[in-house]
Amino acid sequence: xxxxxxxxxxxxxxxxxxxxEAADTAVNAADAAxxxxxxTEASEEESPDEDTGAGADVDADASGKDAGDxxxxxxxxxxxxxxxxxxxxxxxxxxxxxxxxxxxxNFRKRTEKEKSQMFETGARSIIEKILPVxxxxxxxxxxxxxxxxxxxxxxxxxxxxxxxxxxLDEAGVRVIETEGKEFDPNFHNAVMHIDDESxxxxxxxxxxxxxxxxxxxxxxxxxxxxxx
Numbered sequence: 001x002x003x004x005x006x007x008x009x010x011x012x013x014x015x016x017x018x019x020x021e022a023a024d025t026a027v028n029a030a031d032a033a034x035x036x037x038x039x040t041e042a043s044e045e046e047s048p049d050e051d052t053g054a055g056a057d058v059d060a061d062a063s064g065k066d067a068g069d070x071x072x073x074x075x076x077x078x079x080x081x082x083x084x085x086x087x088x089x090x091x092x093x094x095x096x097x098x099x100x101x102x103x104x105x106n107f108r109k110r111t112e113k114e115k116s117q118m119f120e121t122g123a124r125s126i127i128e129k130i131l132p133v134x135x136x137x138x139x140x141x142x143x144x145x146x147x148x149x150x151x152x153x154x155x156x157x158x159x160x161x162x163x164x165x166x167x168l169d170e171a172g173v174r175v176i177e178t179e180g181k182e183f184d185p186n187f188h189n190a191v192m193h194i195d196d197e198s199x200x201x202x203x204x205x206x207x208x209x210x211x212x213x214x215x216x217x218x219x220x221x222x223x224x225x226x227x228x
Contacts, residue, residue, distance in 0.1 A: 029088050120215065127173055130164075131212060136208075137161040169213075176211035176222045178204045183226045187211060187218060192225040199227035 141157060148154055176187050181200050183190060191208065197206050204224045211222030 007085040073214070120217075123171070124214055124217075124219055125216055127168070127171075127212065130168070131220060132165060134161075134168075137164070137208065172215045174213050176208040176213060176218075178211070178222045178224050180204065183224070186214075187222060188224050188226075190226045191223050193228050194225060196227045201228065203227050 078140075137157065137160070141161060144154055144157075176189065181204050182200075183204055188204065188211070192206075194205055196205060203226070205227045206225040207222060208225065209220075209223035212219045
């Protein structure tokens with residue numbers, strides 16, 4: 001009886017131990033299942049955050065695109081303003097060059113005119129100094145005695161006189177015509193008047209001193225006698 005009782009107690013104790021192990025196993029399994037379920041819910045709750053992050057990325061991309069577009073527009077306007085300023089500067093420089101060219105052209109024309117006037121003034125001054133020498137040549141040839149005409153000396157004087165008149169003619173110096181011409185105060189200087197019916201009214205009867213012009217301007221008026 002005692003052995004049977006001991007055996008029953010031992011069996012009962014073993015059953016209790018196995019029951020406790022089974023209970024512990026069930027509890028551990030339940031905990032594991034609960035932890036697994038909690039992890040799944042956490043993942044599901046974190047999903048919106050991830051979606052929110054993606055949305056934020058999209059918003060960030062959109063904002064970056066808008067910012068890029070705005071930056072591009074600003075760059076376009078800056079380039080346009082820069083181009084406009086460049087065109088204005090080019091136009092300003094072109095206008096300055098045109099003005100300087102016009103001023104230079106006016107300066108060139110004015111300088112040429114002044115040079116021409118200076119040349120004519122100098123030429124007139126030289127011609128005025130030469131004319132008395134021509135007058136003396138003419139007086140000497142006119143006063144030459146008949147017996148000395150045709151001599152080497154007279155011929156030399158005549159050639160020198162003709163050469164000087166040729167040079168003056170080539171330089172633009174012309175003798176003012178007088179005898180038989182109507183008196184013109186622009187070219188003639190009347191120093192004497194006579195009453196002579198053989199001449200027409202206001203006609204030059206005699207020339208006392210030759211007058212000359214240089215390039216259509218009078219260097220010296222002719223000194224003449226005019227018939228009334």
